[in-house]
Amino acid sequence: MSFPPRYRSRADVSGAESRAKAVQAAIELFAASGYKGTSIARVAERTGLSQSGLLHHFPSKAALLSAVLEARDAEDGEFLSAGGDAPMGWAAFDSLAALVARNSTRPQLVGLYVRVSAEAVEPGHPAHEWLRSHYANVEAWLTDAVRVGQEQGEIRSDAPVDALVRTTIAVLDGLQQQWLLNPGGVSMPKLFNAHVQGLRAQWSSAAEPPPR
Amino acid sequence: MSFPPRYRSRADVSGAESRAKAVQAAIELFAASGYKGTSIARVAERTGLSQSGLLHHFPSKAALLSAVLEARDAEDGEFLSAGGDAPMGWAAFDSLAALVARNSTRPQLVGLYVRVSAEAVEPGHPAHEWLRSHYANVEAWLTDAVRVGQEQGEIRSDAPVDALVRTTIAVLDGLQQQWLLNPGGVSMPKLFNAHVQGLRAQWSSAAEPPPR
DNA sequence: GTCTATATTTCGATAGAC
C-alpha cells in the first residue's frame, strides 16, 4: 500500500529532512566523542549545512541533544512495548535480553548512551534530568515486573527485589562499556543471558532445583 | 621511627608540593566534569597557581591526566595487594567486595573513574590505552583467580569462567554509575555482595546446595 | 618555580542578507 506524496512546499521538504539528517549526524558524533567533545560546527558539516543553518533548526546545542535523546527513547521504547503490554515476571528479563541482542548490532546507539550517561551524572549537564528519569523509569518497570512475578508465584517471595533490579541494570550498563571497548571479544547477549540464568536458577520458585 | 628531614632547597619543597596539589585538584575536577569538561585554567586556580605555573609541572593537559591516573592506580593497586599475594578463588571476589566498600566512601575516585572510562572509549583519547590495559589487567587477574579456584576444587569445573569474570566487572562498573547518580539510595557494597552471593550459590562445588 | 603577556584556535551564538 502506497500513498501519493501529498503536496509539500519546497521549504517544507528540506526543512524536515535537514532536521532528521542533523539528528542522525549528532547521534553519530555524540556516540564517538561525547556531547562536550563534539562541536555544533562538526555536526553541521556532517549534516551538509553551515553552522548557522543547523542552529536555525535547533536554537542551541542543548536543544540538539534533547532531540537526539528523544529520538533514542522513541526507538527503545517502541521496541520494548512492541508486543503490547509490558512483560512481567521473568518475561521482563527476557525482553531485556532481546533489547541487548538488538543493541549488540547498534554500536552507535550504545556509544551514545554510554557516553552521554557518564557525562550527565554531573548535576548541571543538559541531559542530567533525562538520565535521572531514564533510570527511574527502568527501575520502576523492572521492580514492578519482579513484584508481579512474586505475586504470580513465579519468583520466590523472599527474593531481594532491589538487588535483582539494580544488579541487572548494572550488568546491562557495564556490559555496554566493555563491548564498546572490545566489540569482537565481548558478546553482550551471551553474557547478559548468563546473568539472567543465574538469577532464575537462584530465585525461581516453581522450577526444579538447578542441576548440580 | 622517624627520620630527620633531609635538606631541601626552597624551590625543591614547593615544587613537589605544587605538583601534588595540582594532581589532587585535577582529580576533583575531572571527577566532577570529566577530562574534556575541565580546563587547565580551573585546575590551576584550584591549585593556587597561574595557568602557566601549572603547565610548568605538566607540559600538557594530557600529561596532567597521566599523572592523575597514575595516582589513582597507585591507590587501588596498593589496596588490592595489601594482604601480600593476590587472593585466588572466591577470596578474589571478597577482596573486590572490600574494594567496593572502600570506594563507597570515595565518591571522587569513583567519579574520576566513571567519567574518564566513558570518555576514553574513544580511540584517540589520551586515556584510551590506560583504559584498555586497566580492563586487561582486571580481567586477567580475575580469570586467573577463578581458574585457580577450579583447580583447588572450590569452584565448579563447569563454571563459565568468562561469564563470571565479565558480568562481575560489569556489576562493578554499573553500580558505580548508579551510585554516583543516587548516592543515598544505592548501597554499592550490599548490591555487589548480593551478586557475589548469587555466584557462590550457583557455582561453589563443595558447599551444600543453596537453601530453598 | 612562578608569573604576565600573548599567540592561536575553536567554541556557541547572533545579526542580517537572500
Next chain:
DNA sequence: GTCTATCGAAATATAGAC
C-alpha cells in the same frame, strides 16, 4: 530555510621576565 559575517568568551599552549 540557508547562508556569510562577526562577536565575545574560553580553550591550550608558548615566550620571556623575575
